[in-house]
Amino acid sequence: MLELKEITKIIGDKIILRNFSLALAPGESVAVIGPNGAGKSTFFKLAAGLMQPTSGEILLNGEQIKKKTHLLKKRIGYLGHESFLYSALTPLENLRFYGKLYKVKNIEEKGMELLKAVGLHYFKDIPIRSFSRGMIQRLAIARVLLTEPDFLLLDEPHTGLDQEAVSLLNLLIKERQEKGIAILLISHDFEQVIQVCERVLILNKGRVVEDKSIDHQRGLMPFKNWYEAAVSGK
Template identity: 60%
Template sequence: MKELEIMLEIKNLTKILSDKLILRGVSLKLNKGEILAVVGPNGAGKSTFFKCTVGLLQPSGGEIIVDGEIIKKKSAATRKKIGFLGHESFLYSTLTPLENLRFYGKLYKVKSIDSKANQLLKEVGLHLFKDVPIRSFSRGMLQRLSIARVMLADPEILMLDEPHTGLDQDAVSLLNMIIKEKKNIGTSVLLISHDFEQVQALADSVAVLKKGKIIDTAPLNADLNLEKMKDWYSRAVSEG
């Protein structure tokens, strides 16, 4: 049997913030083309875990290995492999969608930025608004543009922090379609979400993070439907 290629490996990750232990030895593996969802109650350390993985925070202990390479603060090449979609859009409100994508494209050293940006704007349904400053955009439109921003550099790992928040049904379907397309071409996805329906629809496996520790993991298959998953999560959280 062919061994699965590990894209992201987190070993015993710890993070102390203001003398408080936020992450207590988190260990995870994400294979190539796999979608792993991380769920957990508020304040469990999910966002801190993401920030450490992306390189925004320096871990207090442990290792983060991306595609076989240990991620360090200055490892720009490794960070290029990661596409990070956070709570906020990271977009400049005085710039147009095209200008925003051009700017990030230059930072990510994307080749033929203009054609790529135009193609992505068509994919996310914002091509008609490409020259309009985004300050007038709705939350859904901003999220669509954020998705285009993340896809611009063709990342090998997508890290999505509650990506469905504030999206209408069309945008949710579009986002899910893009995630599945990316999965099919071998992109690995790490997803943080409170939306169990979307987790069920997208993820291959799910991990529960509570008080900075992974307390349980489970593969998502036909046996674990939405109701069973919710029960499993409630049990894991109350026992963990």
């Protein structure tokens, strides 16, 4: 269980998140949507232990997440706006590097398996500096999955991916959901939100303004109307 309890984050004189609470149980898939600047990425950085809240607490299986709790953080796979990859290294070398850092077993085997899953195995020995944006994103996804986290926090993971890679990513997410892994997804693409998640939170100006189950039968249109009404405050 990943719990955020009454989190407030203030940077300078700006309140980025106000009294934010969420409990994420194993196997749950929750989308976090909202306009630019709403505080979505800040929420993920807090939950991944990359930032500390101004007040409130964050608990992973009952234990408080603090900066140096390396083992706790290994349980949380965070994919952010930055790829955290080294451009001079090849895909396989990048995965080896992270694998060693997090003491992953069978790095070679797992690394190759993941490179195949994201469609990069033919490029495994080429330094990634020449890679396209989508290829980098594919590798960033493989990196996050390498440590086999229990919670996946994916901040706009579909960005830059072509249709094939979008399907590959959704498949990888589905496989993990079936194993009981919890997913938090930030996306501006409602089609992917509906594909991947069961529940959706709308964040606006640092507050949760909606928290709903997704009705998969009803498709995209009512979802869009409902979103617009929620963020415009109607």
